[in-house]
Amino acid sequence: MSLHQLIYLSKASRQLDSVDFLKLLKVARENNVNLRVTGSLFYNGGWFLQVLEGDLPIIQDLYRKIENDDRHMQAKVLYLEPANNRTFSRWTMNMINLDEEHDSKYHVLRDLLDAAVKGNMIDGLSAPVKLLKVFSDDNLFGIR
Structure with a gap:
């Protein structure tokens, strides 16, 4: 078996509240620890x-x-590639609800998600590649 990274985009089928997110995160973490899966979920x-x-x-x-x-509609894989290292190695699942984050450092993630939805490039990179680069290059968000 070899390490891979899969990044997908999907539209929420309904409005989710903070209780929904906490439930989703709890289940994902419990399941992922046994599967040796790491990652992060972004919502905006x-x-x-x-x-x-x-x-x-x-x-x-x-x-x-x-x-x-x-809970998902219009799901599509944006990126699926082998990886040498995990970008989110400390997290069986991290989650950032950008609708609730108001610190200016999160504008980068909002821009990435918006670019992914629109299919736009950022600095010559696809949104998924740029996302991995943001988390690989620095620890601005403290979630590696």
Whole structure:
């Protein structure tokens, strides 16, 4: 088995509140620890962008479950590549709800998610590649 990173984008099928997010995070962390999956979930303006890191068959299976989850619509894989290292090695699942984060440092993530939704490039990179670069280059968000 080899380490891979999968990044997908999906539209929330309904408005989620903080209780929904806490439940989602709790279940993801419990499941992912046993599967040796790490990653981060970003939410902004009704859109999810998630990074899953782990063995290829495992993260592909998780993505299939997400595609069938009624909280998600229009799910699509934006990035699926082998990786030498985990970008989110300390997190069985991290989550940042950008609708609730008002610190200016989060504007970078909002811009990334917006670019992913629109299919735009940022600094000549696709949004998923730029996202991994942001978290690899510095620890601005303290979640590595």
